[in-house]
Amino acid sequence: MDESPQHTPVLLERTLELLAPAVERIAAAGSTPVLIDGTLGLGGHSEAMLTRFPEATLVGIDRDTSALELASARLAPFGDRFSPVHAVYDEIGQIAARFAPDGVAGILLDLGVSSMQLDLAERGFAYSKDAPLDMRMDTTRGITAEEVIASYSENELRRIFTEYGEEKLAGRYARKIVQRRAQEPFTRSADFVKVIADATPAAVQRAGHPAKRVFQALRIEVNGELSALEDALPAALDSLAVGGRIVVLAYQSLEDRLVKHELQRRSQSTAPAGLPVELPEHRPEFALLVRGAGRATEQEMADNPRATPVRLRAAERLRRPETPRGPSGPRSSARLPARSERAR
Ligand SMILES: C[S@@+](CC[C@H](N)C(=O)[O-])C[C@H]1O[C@@H](n2cnc3c(N)ncnc32)[C@H](O)[C@@H]1O
Numbered sequence: 474m475d476e477s478p479q480h481t482p483v484l485l486e487r488t489l490e491l492l493a494p495a496v497e498r499i500a501a502a503g504s505t506p507v508l509i510d511g512t513l514g515l516g517g518h519s520e521a522m523l524t525r526f527p528e529a530t531l532v533g534i535d536r537d538t539s540a541l542e543l544a545s546a547r548l549a550p551f552g553d554r555f556s557p558v559h560a561v562y563d564e565i566g567q568i569a570a571r572f573a574p575d576g577v578a579g580i581l582l583d584l585g586v587s588s589m590q591l592d593l594a595e596r597g598f599a600y601s602k603d604a605p606l607d608m609r610m611d612t613t614r615g616i617t618a619e620e621v622i623a624s625y626s627e628n629e630l631r632r633i634f635t636e637y638g639e640e641k642l643a644g645r646y647a648r649k650i651v652q653r654r655a656q657e658p659f660t661r662s663a664d665f666v667k668v669i670a671d672a673t674p675a676a677v678q679r680a681g682h683p684a685k686r687v688f689q690a691l692r693i694e695v696n697g698e699l700s701a702l703e704d705a706l707p708a709a710l711d712s713l714a715v716g717g718r719i720v721v722l723a724y725q726s727l728e729d730r731l732v733k734h735e736l737q738r739r740s741q742s743t744a745p746a747g748l749p750v751e752l753p754e755h756r757p758e759f760a761l762l763v764r765g766a767g768r769a770t771e772q773e774m775a776d777n778p779r780a781t782p783v784r785l786r787a788a789e790r791l792r793r794p795e796t797p798r799g800p801s802g803p804r805s806s807a808r809l810p811a812r813s814e815r816a817r
Pocket residue numbers: 481482483511512513514515516517518519534535536537540560561562563583584585586587588610698701702
C-alpha cells in the first residue's frame with residue numbers, strides 16, 4: 474500500500490476521539506458496536522477505527538470498485554469484523570438496517586474523491602494530467618464527463634458550472650465549449666483544459682488554475698454528488714442508535730453547506746414559537762458536537778495539504794423521534810435543484 478503523505482487520512486485523531494464515546498457506550502451495554510464508513514476509499518480511517526475499537530465491527534461503503542478492492546486487501550487482517558459494500562452512500566439506510574438493525578454506533582463520511590482517484594490519470598479527475606474525460610467514481614455505470622460535455626445544451630453547461638463550480642465565467646466557458654464541439658468533439662482533458670484556459674482573461678489566469686472550478690462542477694454532475702449527499706444525510710442520521718455519532722468531513726463549500734444545514738436542523742427544538750414549555754416530542758433529536766466547523770491544524774495542513782480545506786461537523790443522537798420519519802416526514806426546505814441526469 475502506498476503510504477505517501479497524501480494518503481494520510483484527514484483529521485484522523487479528531488474523528489476517532491469523536492466516535493469513541495458512542496462505541497464505548499454501546500460496548501458497555503453488552504452490544505457489538507457497528508460502525509459505517511460511508512466513504513471507505515483506501516481504508517485509512519477504517520483501519521484506524523478497527524484498530525482503536527477492537528469491540529466494533531465496520532461496514533465500508535464505496536461506489537468505486539477499485540477502492541473496495543484495495544481497502545479490502547488492506548483490512549483483510551480484521552477478518553469478518555470488516556464488511557465491504559459496493560453502493561452509493563445514499564443507500565446507507567438499507568445497509569444500516571441489514572448490518573445494524575438496532576442502530577449504528579458511528580458513521581463517518583469523508584466526502585469527495587480519494588487521493589488514489591486523483592493520482593490515477595486515466596480516471597480523468599485531475600485537470601493537470603491528460604486523460605480521457607471520464608470522472609466517474611463508479612466506472613461500472615453512469616455517464617462520463619465526455620458525455621456531459623458532448624450532450625448538454627449551452628444553458629445546462631452554464632448552469633452546472635455556476636451551481637456546482639461557483640464559476641463566474643460559466644457563460645463564457647459554456648459558449649466556447651459548444652462552439653468548439655460543433656467542429657470536433659472533446660475526448661481528452663488536455664484539449665478541454667486548453668479551450669477553458671484560452672477563454673480565460675489573463676487577470677483571472679493568475680488567480681489559480683482556470684479549469685479548477687469547471688472540473689469540480691463536472692465531477693459533481695457526473696457523480697450526482699450533491700443529490701447523493703442530500704439523500705444520505707437524513708438516512709444516516711435516522712440509522713444511528715441513541716448515543717450514536719456521525720462525523721462528516723467536507724472539502725468544498727457546497728457539500729459543507731448541506732451538512733451544516735441538516736445537522737443544525739435536526740439539532741433544534743421543533744417547539745412552535747411562543748409555547749411556554751417544550752414538550753418531549755419537540756426536544757432536539759441530535760446535539761452538535763463541534764462548535765462551527767472543525768479545521769485541520771497548521772501542522773496537519775503542512776504535512777498533508779489535502780487537509781487544508783476540510784470542514785469537520787459532528788452530531789450525537791439524543792433520542793428517537795416520537796413518530797418515525799419517512800419520505801413524508803419533516804424534511805429540509807432547502808432542496809437542491811434537480812440534476813439533469815442521475816449517474817446511476
Ligand atoms: C476522500 S475518499 C475517502 C478516503 C478514506 N477516508 C481513507 O482514509 O482512505 C472518498 C471515497 O468516497 C467514495 N465516494 C464518494 N462519494 C460517494 C458516494 N456518493 N457513495 C459511495 N462512495 C462515495 C469515493 O469513491 C472515494 O473512494
